[in-house]
Amino acid sequence: MHDNAQQQGATASNADILIIGGGAAGIGLAASLLKRQPGLAITLIEPSDTHYYQPAWTLVGGGAYDVGSTARPMAQVMPKGVQWLQAAVQGIDADGQRVTLADGRHVGYRQLVVCPGLRLAWEQIEGLEQTLGQHGVTSNYRYDLAPYTWQLVQQLRQGKALFTQPGMPIKCAGAPQKALYLSCDYWRRSGVLKHIDVEFNLAGPALFGVATYVPALMKYIEKYRAQLAFGSQLVKVDGPAKTAWFESLDANGARVRQAKPFDLLHVVPPQVAPDCVRESRLANAGGWCEVDPGTLQHVRYANVFGLGDVCSTSNAKTAAAARKQIVVVAENLLALRAGRALPLRYDGYGSCPLTVEKGRVVLAEFGYGGKLLPSFPWDSTVARRSAWWLKASFLPWFYWNGMLKGREWLTRCSAAE
Structure with a gap:
């Protein structure tokens, strides 16, 4: 590497392999690379000092998981031997092979892996940021708000509960409806569901992107007497007035805006x-x-x-997708460095464990084009207790002790043609 010791007054450093992002994808990849080649020089850029197991936040919102167990210090999960730059990335200059940090420093690289995740665009919904976490407005997409969801669910005995889902792509496309199912299941068990009007507003045209799973999910929508509003996008919230506004297209394709009152509003942001x-x-x-x-x-x-949520690929943006992608990137990156052909192909695998009630999960596993890619020899459209155990107990344990440590169980990938 050429050495730019001083550049515009900012110190420049050079990395061999540079990873942007210390989420599931970045930490998992660093660990997998070091398993393959222990001496690799890896630099990882991540501003946060806490690492979160986000898939459990829907369980937290349903009263089935402790929120504190979803967070660990970043220093604790960073693989030994990785140089951690605790900073935010300002810009990426792919032609100049360097990254600019928020503090003005530059980092050059030989190979770059981009996995900073995605950004939750709360600001795209008018009035939302001012009222989140109060006035009955919540979201399982934030660590500090998932416990508030559970608090609201327990308190609600009657009234109107609205659940929203923005346009794709989003991370864990099943999470918006998981919030609805777990809430309804609690209200049903508490004997108050009949006094609560539940409505699911989806920006898209279907309950779930893979048609095979829709009949199984519709049984639960009907069981919970939830209304579905397709093509309905949340655009504005007034917390104190307990009112949400949704936009949809009428029969002539004109945009119409409708106000809906609520007692509980679970928001998934664009x-x-x-x-x-x-x-x-x-x-x-x-x-x-x-x-x-x-x-x-x-x-x-x-x-x-x-790899991970930032990719242009059409797979479901889930930790399960990152788990398979890690193996592909690790093998292909090392092949590139050795001057060999890239050996592995990612099949679009993603997994959405749909928690349709407390104690039962429909384990949706699929790849590109909605092709079913089940890990187990059972009918994956059936809600099962064993899949709940997988979601609530095994997968969190495996995440901390397996995936982030470079252990690659159930990650078969296809070889290049």
Whole structure:
């Protein structure tokens, strides 16, 4: 590497392999790379001092998990031997092979892996940020708000409960309806569901993106007497007035806005790629890191790979997807460094354990094009107790003790053709 010791007054450092993001994808990849080649020089950029197991937040909102167990110090999960730069990325210069940090420093790289996740765009809903966490407005998409969801669910004995889902792509496409199912299940068991009017407002045209699972989920929608409002996008919230406004298209394609009162409002915000990716030459038209859907190598910059939620790939944005992608990127990145052909292909695998009631889960597992990719030899459309155990007990344990440590169980990938 050439050494730019001073650049615009900011210290420059050089990395061999540079990873942007210390979430499930970044930490898991660093661990997997070091398992394969223990001496690798890896630098990881991550501003947060806490690492979260986000998949359990829906369980927290349903009173089935302790929120404190979903957080650990970042220093505790950082693989030994990785140089951690605790900073935010301001920009990515893919042509100059360097990253600019928020404090003005530059970091050059030989290979770059982009996995900073996505950004929750709360600000796109008028009035939402001012009222989140009060006036009955909550979201399981935030560590500090998932416990408030459970508090609201327990307190509500009658009235109107609204659940929302924005346009795709979002992380864990099943999470918006998991909030509805677990809330309704609690109200049903408490004998108050008949006094609560439940409505699910989805920006999209279908309950779930993979049609195979829709009949099983519709049984629960009917069981809980929930109303579905398709093509209905949350655009504004007035917490003190307990009113939410939704936009939809009428029969003539004209935009109409409708006010709906609520006692409980569970919001899932629109989700976008982080600015550092969106404003870089790595982005596609939608702002996502544009990678080959199979190799996960960038389509224009051969020394760049992407994985996790920031990718342009059409898979479900889940930790389970990252778990499979990690193996593909680890193998392909090391092959690239050795001058070999990229050996592995990602099949689009993602998993949505749909918690349809406390104690039962529909384990949706699928790849590109909605192809079913079950890990177990059973009918995956059936809600099962064993899948609940997997979701609530095994997967969190495996996350901390397996995935973040580079253990690659159940990660079979197809070889390149």
